[in-house]
């Protein structure tokens with residue numbers, strides 16, 4: 001079965017995405033205004049949840065600032081009232097996403113579906129129609145900076161000689177994995193040009209697979225890029241990628257430099273979320289440009305009031321202008337952002353933002369033979385959230401051979417979570433050659449927040 005795709009819409013959206021990069025800021029605002037009105041119209045018509053929040057007389061004209069913000073928890077609890085297609089039942093979606101063979105397949109023949117355990121607790125279910133997928137595809141394809149000389153693209157404009165490796169959690173219905181699988185199913189002739197590699201396996205196995213595949217492009221998280229760069233610097237990983245794309249976590253200048261130096265290639269960072277895949281990408285000046293023709297991000301303080309450009313808010317509200325089937329209007333995103341006060345010197349009409357990304361640490365532990373093993377924070381959170389089903393936790397490294405797991409739940413629920421967390425984490429540690437690592441665990445303990453106010457889920461030795 002073919003994945004959700006609308007070739008005519010895709011072409012039109014792609015042309016517009018390219019045109020906007022050369023348009024004026026006023027032209028971007030005009031598109032945003034028209035698309036917001038269309039979204040509010042669709043939400044008022046199909047979503048009982050939003051209908052109550054919008055002005056009754058003229059819902060499409062409701063000023064955005066007057067619409068009450070929503071949270072993941074509220075939307076998931078009222079899923080049936082949220083979605084605009086009544087055929088989208090949460091139970092059926094859950095049955096669909098427990099089957100790994102269906103990753104990237106269309107749901108009801110026309111929707112892409114992914115889950116997000118996310119950085120802020122309970123898992124959510126996101127459904128995309130062909131319209132929003134066309135927007136994400138176009139933004140991913142046409143707003144990424146060109147990291148290589150034109151000549152290299154000229155003889156292979158479709159990238160058919162590329163081998164793109166995605167390194168991440170490949171076993172579940174997550175946004176990145178569904179996107180990779182969807183691309184593979186969409187264009188069988190390009191299936192060989194994109195492949196996912198799990199970061200839950202041992203580093204030695206991951207390195208062996210990448211050596212065999214010899215990717216020309218690697219897309220991954222900064223902590224995983226750092227692990228691969230160390231493997232390359234030590235001579236075990238022998239690949240020559242020409243581009244490294246990172247996202248999903250904070251990328252520090254030092255990590256970027258080390259990764260670029262280890263692979264002798266350019267590194268480009270981007271910002272995306274399960275709620276909107278391609279939020280922002282870097283320009284040649286190194287600034288992150290928000291795709292504000294298709295998504296609105298509002299930086300607000302703890303009371304929900306807008307903060308001025310140049311200041312960091314405590315929360316970010318997202319409005320997805322592309323997705324009408326599952327409207328996200330002033331939805332609380334976990335990250336904190338700063339919207340720049342000045343336009344970028346690259347000349348783009350799109351505003352630039354800075355993001356306080358995930359701040360989890362990698363853990364360095366000693367294996368059975370005394371070697372240091374680096375455990376990636378996103379691999380650890382994937383094991384705890386998606387294998388063990390524990391969402392409110394903190395994993396703290398106590399020494400080079402012991403870990404402390406704190407689980408917020410109390411009583412019977414807490415003990416159940418500890419039990420499944422011990423099973424899942426124990427199995428993962430054994431696979432990494434870390435069977436001797438001690439795991440201490442307590443339930444009913446509040447998890448301390450990091451500097452950003454977000455819980456740091458994985459805390460290394462400092």
Ligand SMILES: [Zn+2]
Nearest residue numbers: 283287344346
């Ligand atoms: Zn720029």
